[in-house]
Amino acid sequence: MRWIQTIPPDVKPSLQKTMVDRLASVVGRDAVISQESELVVYECDAYTMQKNLPTAVVLPATVEEVVQVVRVCNELGLPIIPRGAGTSLSGSVLAVDGGVMIALTRMNRILNIDVRNRRALVEAGCVNAWITREASPHGLFFAPDPSSQPACTIGGNIATNSGGPHTLKNGVTTNHVLGYEIVLPDGSLKWLGVGPDGGEDVEGYDLRGAAIGSEGMFGVVTRALVRLVKTPASFKTFLAVFDSVDQASHTVSDIIAAGIVPAALEMMDQVITRALEEAYKVGFPLDAGAVLIVELDGLPGGVEHQAKQVEAICAKNNAREVRLAKDDAERAALWKCRKRAFGAVGRLSPNYVTQDGVVPRSKVPTIMQFIREVSEKHQLRIPNVFHAGDGNIHPLILFDERDPDQVKRALLAGDEILTKCVELGGSVTGEHGIGAEKIDFMEKQFTKDDLEAMKKLRAVFDPDQRCNPHKMFPGAKRCAEFAQKKQVAV
Amino acid sequence: MTPAFLDESKALACVHCGLCLSSCPTYLETGNENDSPRGRIYLMRAIQAGKLGVDAEPVKHVDLCLGCRACETACPSGVQYGTLLEETRDHIEKHHKRSVFQTVLRRWIIERVFPFPWRTSVALLPVRVLRFLRLDGLLPGFARSMLELVPQRLAKRKLEAKRLAKGEAKGDVGFIEGCVMQVMFGETNESSAELLQRDGWNVVTPREQGCCGALYAHGGQLEKARECARKNIAAFEGTPLEAIIINAAGCGSTLVEYGELLKDDPAWADRAKAFSAKVKDLVSWLDEGGVKPTGDCSRVTYHDACHLCHAQGISTEPRRLVQARAGGEFVELTESDLCCGSAGSYNLTEPEMAERLQTRKVQNIIDSGAEVVVTTNPGCLLQIQSGLKKAGADHVRAVHIADYLKDEKG
Numbered sequence: 054m055r056w057i058q059t060i061p062p063d064v065k066p067s068l069q070k071t072m073v074d075r076l077a078s079v080v081g082r083d084a085v086i087s088q089e090s091e092l093v094v095y096e097c098d099a100y101t102m103q104k105n106l107p108t109a110v111v112l113p114a115t116v117e118e119v120v121q122v123v124r125v126c127n128e129l130g131l132p133i134i135p136r137g138a139g140t141s142l143s144g145s146v147l148a149v150d151g152g153v154m155i156a157l158t159r160m161n162r163i164l165n166i167d168v169r170n171r172r173a174l175v176e177a178g179c180v181n182a183w184i185t186r187e188a189s190p191h192g193l194f195f196a197p198d199p200s201s202q203p204a205c206t207i208g209g210n211i212a213t214n215s216g217g218p219h220t221l222k223n224g225v226t227t228n229h230v231l232g233y234e235i236v237l238p239d240g241s242l243k244w245l246g247v248g249p250d251g252g253e254d255v256e257g258y259d260l261r262g263a264a265i266g267s268e269g270m271f272g273v274v275t276r277a278l279v280r281l282v283k284t285p286a287s288f289k290t291f292l293a294v295f296d297s298v299d300q301a302s303h304t305v306s307d308i309i310a311a312g313i314v315p316a317a318l319e320m321m322d323q324v325i326t327r328a329l330e331e332a333y334k335v336g337f338p339l340d341a342g343a344v345l346i347v348e349l350d351g352l353p354g355g356v357e358h359q360a361k362q363v364e365a366i367c368a369k370n371n372a373r374e375v376r377l378a379k380d381d382a383e384r385a386a387l388w389k390c391r392k393r394a395f396g397a398v399g400r401l402s403p404n405y406v407t408q409d410g411v412v413p414r415s416k417v418p419t420i421m422q423f424i425r426e427v428s429e430k431h432q433l434r435i436p437n438v439f440h441a442g443d444g445n446i447h448p449l450i451l452f453d454e455r456d457p458d459q460v461k462r463a464l465l466a467g468d469e470i471l472t473k474c475v476e477l478g479g480s481v482t483g484e485h486g487i488g489a490e491k492i493d494f495m496e497k498q499f500t501k502d503d504l505e506a507m508k509k510l511r512a513v514f515d516p517d518q519r520c521n522p523h524k525m526f527p528g529a530k531r532c533a534e535f536a537q538k539k540q541v542a543v
Numbered sequence: 544m545t546p547a548f549l550d551e552s553k554a555l556a557c558v559h560c561g562l563c564l565s566s567c568p569t570y571l572e573t574g575n576e577n578d579s580p581r582g583r584i585y586l587m588r589a590i591q592a593g594k595l596g597v598d599a600e601p602v603k604h605v606d607l608c609l610g611c612r613a614c615e616t617a618c619p620s621g622v623q624y625g626t627l628l629e630e631t632r633d634h635i636e637k638h639h640k641r642s643v644f645q646t647v648l649r650r651w652i653i654e655r656v657f658p659f660p661w662r663t664s665v666a667l668l669p670v671r672v673l674r675f676l677r678l679d680g681l682l683p684g685f686a687r688s689m690l691e692l693v694p695q696r697l698a699k700r701k702l703e704a705k706r707l708a709k710g711e712a713k714g715d716v717g718f719i720e721g722c723v724m725q726v727m728f729g730e731t732n733e734s735s736a737e738l739l740q741r742d743g744w745n746v747v748t749p750r751e752q753g754c755c756g757a758l759y760a761h762g763g764q765l766e767k768a769r770e771c772a773r774k775n776i777a778a779f780e781g782t783p784l785e786a787i788i789i790n791a792a793g794c795g796s797t798l799v800e801y802g803e804l805l806k807d808d809p810a811w812a813d814r815a816k817a818f819s820a821k822v823k824d825l826v827s828w829l830d831e832g833g834v835k836p837t838g839d840c841s842r843v844t845y846h847d848a849c850h851l852c853h854a855q856g857i858s859t860e861p862r863r864l865v866q867a868r869a870g871g872e873f874v875e876l877t878e879s880d881l882c883c884g885s886a887g888s889y890n891l892t893e894p895e896m897a898e899r900l901q902t903r904k905v906q907n908i909i910d911s912g913a914e915v916v917v918t919t920n921p922g923c924l925l926q927i928q929s930g931l932k933k934a935g936a937d938h939v940r941a942v943h944i945a946d947y948l949k950d951e952k953g
Contacts, residue, residue, distance in 0.1 A: 086575065086577070088600060090595050090598060090600040090601060091575075091577050091600055091604075093585065093586070093589055093594070093595070094576045094577050094579075094581075094582035094585045094586065095576060097559070098559075098561070099558075099559055099560050099561050101558075101559050110576075112573075112574050112575060138561055138564050138565070139561055139564075139576065140560065140561040140562075140564075156574065156576070158570075158574030158575075158576075159573075159574035161571075161574070178574070180565045182565075183565075201560070201561065201562060203562055203565060203566070203617065204561050204562050204563070204564045204565045204566075204617075205561075332619065332620075332621060393562070393619030394619070395558075395560060395619070396558060396560045396562055396618065396619025396620045397619045397620055397621075398558065398620065399556050399557065399558040399560075399619070399620020399621065399622070400556070400620055400621055403552075403555040403556070403558075404555075404558065405558060
């Protein structure tokens with residue numbers, strides 16, 4: 054039983070029956086999970102290096118229920134942790150010190166698709182991909198497309214300001230959320246940004262951006278008004294095959310330097326393409342050093358012109374082959390592969406930790422070389438699949454959690470890579486968030502004043518620091534076993 | 544320490560990414576991670592690790608799993624969830640004490656009646672009598688809803704040992720009659736044989752065949768499932784066959800896994816592998832070239848049987864066949880690959896969730912505007928037919944793909 058954390062006595066769930074009764078009186082008995090045997094599945098999200106049980110999980114079905122649950126928690130002084138599908142890769146919804154998890158998974162409806170105004174009103178637990186599924190018959194789609202989009206929720210996208218392969222051209226979540234409803238930690242209900250019924254102007258200050266990317270520390274988002282954009286008239290999606298990561302990296306820089314903004318510009322190295330080929334058999338070359346997926350979209354004439362330029366740039370950088378997806382089915386197959394790359398790594402290794410660093414685009418070859426060195430030094434395989442177009446790298450450090458030494462080396466390797474990202478003028482997270490995972494890097498990346506300013510903003514929304522506590526900020530209270538877990542993690 | 548019942552390497556293939564969550568019908572209904580594939584694997588591993596006992600709570604969540612394997616389609620890392628589930632259920636049945644009602648239901652009704660066609664026939668006799676006397680309305684609620692699943696017309700039929708191809712024969716194919724199929728959907732077996740004959744195949748239906756073992760395997764009785772497998776392998780070994788055809792997706796998914804089921808039995812492992820390699824669902828075997836649209840096509844949609852699309856990865860072939868026959872009148876069904884709640888004997892063991900999913904499926908069918916919904920599995924047919932009836936959607940017919948194609952083909 055090495056894989057599951059033994060819960061030390063001081064953080065054992067100790068919710069008394071009366072508290073369970075109070076929560077149950079709001080949401081109903083079947084919507085309160087308080088037994089250890091059922092809480093265990095909530096002890097981590099997709100980041101499995103640290104685990105801890107929440108005190109309880111509630112599954113509200115309406116905004117009113119969320120408000121009441123938050124009020125009960127407020128009265129009882131219990132921390133609250135908003136949770137969507139739990140696909141966070143940085144432990145964003147880890148119950149570091151227990152607390153009541155408010156899972157929005159029952160609030161998953163699309164309330165309205167407003168085709169004429171090109172926007173949709175959805176509940177926070179609505180799955181990202183469902184919006185596009187419903188909007189596509191009208192020639193519209195929801196642009197932010199994290200790889201977890203078949204499962205992740207809009208609430209979680211707002212919390213982490215999610216991006217995705219198409220971020221390069223379309224922007225991230227904050228560019229596509231017009232407004233949202235949020236239950237503040239004191240139980241008050243606010244709508245920030247563009248209202249669901251009015252025009253696109255905001256009354257008073259536009260505070261919309263404040264909580265987007267706040268990692269669930271400002272309150273519980275319950276509904277969101279999102280922007281829908283027109284499906285491009287045409288696509289051209291290339292798979293460019295290179296002998297080396299360096300050639301591919303230079304191609305990326307050259308494409309951007311030529312003034313082309315592809316819809317997406319993604320890189321995968323050899324280990325990843327092999328794993329994907331085993332899983333999906335789409336015909337990736339097994340001996341290629343790296344492949345790029347380059348997607349161009351827009352009006353047919355412009356796309357045609359850019360396609361010629363891209364092909365020329367690939368050729369100049371000695372691409373071995375440039376394949377064009379011949380129809381929608383081929384294009385869909387390519388994207389399916391790319392978006393499932395993290396999971397496909399499960400075929401190579403029992404565990405992995407995904408890093409989410411950012412470097413200036415011009416430094417992509419440097420960081421790739423550095424990752425290779427780290428990989429050799431720690432004797433760990435580190436395949437790479439990432440958003441090359443915006444310099445957002447995702448090295449996947451493979452390890453086996455049953456071997457404590459490997460775990461230790463994996464954590465060290467991750468630290469070294471992220472530190473290098475900061476040194477190169479980048480950041481320790483592009484889209485996955487700081488969560489519980491990367492707290493130690495905040496002081497490397499930000500000055501004391503930066504951090505103070507962030508804390509002051511947070512205090513406006515959550516003065517008691519009860520909403521998703523112990524995340525993001527250094528010096529936040531950590532459980533005694535927290536550090537120990539980081540070392541052992543099994 | 545609990546004895547290991549899971550293949551740890553298979554369980555560890557789950558990297559906890561969560562991409563399976565929204566493909567899971569029960570998770571969509573309850574929103575509870577315990578009712579999701581990722582959650583269930585976590586529970587299975589917790590039981591294996593000795594952290595949780597084989598107690599009421601985890602068992603409840605494993606029981607609620609439909610075994611639809613939609614999570615396998617969604618899973619990027621190739622977790623063999625179906626195998627993990629069967630291994631866990633086998634372990635649960637050995638170590639967990641169930642209520643008297645559930646024991647009778649599982650050990651007697653499901654496992655000792657349905658796999659035997661004549662017993663099913665006998666068991667259905669009272670249904671016919673009650674219906675004839677119009678007394679079925681007097682039964683208690685749970686029995687009435689079970690009864691609603693039984694089709695109004697029961698067409699029991701057995702196929703002859705060999706039927707000859709129409710026109711020049713391409714070769715011999717074996718045919719599996721199924722247990723529920725031959726008792727309740729005998730006409731569909733007729734249609735299937737007819738389609739194969741028209742396609743140029745002699746249809747061989749060995750008498751010695753029996754239940755495929757799916758109901759046992761899904762219910763956690765792996766040893767009994769293995770007995771079924773051995774019997775069927777032997778039954779089909781006599782004649783050289785090009786393929787062994789099955790028209791019920793649920794049975795098909797077990798038949799193609801005989802190799803896996805008997806992999807540790809040296810006397811049978813190779814024979815099982817050879818058998819499974821020959822098993823083909825009717826839709827993958829039929830050549831769609833012969834299907835022609837007819838003038839008066841109704842608007843038609845297609846429901847993916849879980850054990851065809853998720854367990855066997857077959858979803859384009861049946862659509863192609865239906866589309867060819869339907870001309871331009873084909874519409875896609877929203878959530879077409881989401882389980883209808885039938886899931887073998889699930890609607891008997893977990894009636895509440897089965898009904899929620901039935902309602903969801905029927906609403907999607909009604910919203911599609913189709914007048915015909917085609918599918919490939921008897922369980923789905925029963926579930927959808929009874930759901931349409933409950934919803935008062937008399938204008939929509941649910942038909943097996945063999946019957947749909949047979950009517951107009953050629």
